[in-house]
Amino acid sequence: xxxxxxxxxxxxxxxxxxxxxxxxxxxxxxxxxxxxxxxxxxxxxxxxxxxxxxxxxxxxxxxxxxxxxxxxxxxxxxxxxxxxxxxxxxxxxxxxxxxxxxxxxxxxxxxxxxxxxxxxxxxxxxxxxxxxxxxxxxxxxxxxxxxxxxxxxxxxxxxxxxxxxxxxxxxxxxxxxxxxxxxxxxxxxxxxxxxxxxxxxxxxxxxxxxxxxxxxxxxxxxxxxxxxxxxxxxxxxxxxxxxxxxxxxxxxxxxxxxxxxxxxxxxxxxxxxxxxxxxxxxxxxxxxxxxxxxxxxxxxxxxxxxxxxxxxxxx
Numbered sequence: 666x667x668x669x670x671x672x673x674x675x676x677x678x679x680x681x682x683x684x685x686x687x688x689x690x691x692x693x694x695x696x697x698x699x700x701x702x703x704x705x706x707x708x709x710x711x712x713x714x715x716x717x718x719x720x721x722x723x724x725x726x727x728x729x730x731x732x733x734x735x736x737x738x739x740x741x742x743x744x745x746x747x748x749x750x751x752x753x754x755x756x757x758x759x760x761x762x763x764x765x766x767x768x769x770x771x772x773x774x775x776x777x778x779x780x781x782x783x784x785x786x787x788x789x790x791x792x793x794x795x796x797x798x799x800x801x802x803x804x805x806x807x808x809x810x811x812x813x814x815x816x817x818x819x820x821x822x823x824x825x826x827x828x829x830x831x832x833x834x835x836x837x838x839x840x841x842x843x844x845x846x847x848x849x850x851x852x853x854x855x856x857x858x859x860x861x862x863x864x865x866x867x868x869x870x871x872x873x874x875x876x877x878x879x880x881x882x883x884x885x886x887x888x889x890x891x892x893x894x895x896x897x898x899x900x901x902x903x904x905x906x907x908x909x910x911x912x913x914x915x916x917x918x919x920x921x922x923x924x925x926x927x928x929x930x931x932x933x934x935x936x937x938x939x940x941x942x943x944x945x946x947x948x949x950x951x952x953x954x955x956x957x958x959x960x961x962x963x964x965x966x967x968x969x970x971x972x973x974x975x976x977x978x979x980x
Contacts, residue, residue, distance in 0.1 A: 671691070671734050672694075672695045672735070673687055674697070674698075674730060677722070677739050677740050679739065679963050682739075682940060683738075683782065683969050685942070686941075687780075689973070690970055692977070694712075697712075697716070697717050698720060698722055699719060707948065707949055722763065723762070727769065727774070732774065736774070736779045737779075738767055739783070740781060771803075771806055772806060777837070778980065779808060780833055781831070781832040781833075782969070785829060799832070803834050808841075810841075811832075811833050812831065813831055813846040814830050816828045816829075819852070820849060821941060822967060823940070823967055824852065824855055824904045824905055825940070826907055827965055831968075833846075835980075840979045840980060847972060856904065859935055861932055868930055870927070870928045870930075871927050882897035883928045884923065886923050886924065889904065889905045889922055890920070892919060908960060908961045910961035910962045911958075912930075920936075933948060934946065937960045940960060941965050
């Protein structure tokens with residue numbers, strides 16, 4: 666489907682969800698990078714070819730990045746997220762400046778296309794000024810930009826309500842005008858289709874402090890629930906709320922379900938499946954908290970795959 670040898674680099678790669686979507690569309694990954702060492706355990710266990718390079722991309726020499734055709738980047742969303750402090754480019758940890766590092770790589774390498782992913786709130790952050798800066802900066806480098814907010818349960822046949830903004834740019838204006846984001850598709854998967862058959866007792870709440878706060882309200886096997894600090898919230902039938910990075914820390918966003926054995930939270934593998942990772946996705950022997958964080962920080966792989974296939978078509 667893709668012109669032979671079409672190469673991508675995968676920045677802020679995490680465990681490689683964006684990479685996986687693009688490789689399913691026929692692209693070849695030549696470089697993957699992330700700052701978090703624990704991601705490498707999961708990444709290298711599941712991907713052939715280029716392994717994950719653990720390094721601070723702000724310091725990594727651009728000359729050591731292999732030549733490529735498309736830049737992929739799910740750049741950190743915390744500076745722009747509703748759930749965070751929404752500091753944007755002024756983020757006190759410096760994460761907002763990572764976009765400008767992306768731009769430096771683009772100026773040096775001049776890829777044919779770019780693909781960026783972030784939280785929905787990026788579009789409205791700082792009254793829309795943040796997104797205007799991003800769009801204008803890319804346009805000044807010669808890219809025609811298109812963007813769209815896509816939802817896993819609407820565009821990816823995934824039973825997770827996850828809205829993210831996708832930004833696609835092409836140096837060739839004709840290719841950009843020929844590109845369209847994927848349309849809606851009927852949701853056919855239920856979260857129960859993705860559950861493990863044999864779940865360890867540690868994921869169940871019985872005999873744990875929170876159990877008495879859950880037992881009366883978590884009463885349907887067809888519903889995903891959340892503990893919202895003081896109360897139980899029931900979500901749309903068959904659909905999971907947005908998975909987050911704090912699921913493994915006892916945070917209020919942990920999804921909860923009822924099965925034949927009792928009330929429990931999703932396992933890390935189930936969270937990856939809800940993101941569109943394959944059922945044979947392998948997990949390393951590391952702390953569950955790290956695996957939950959990796960899953961929550963990742964992307965809806967099937968949504969990325971649909972966008973990647975459209976990029977492949979126009980290129």
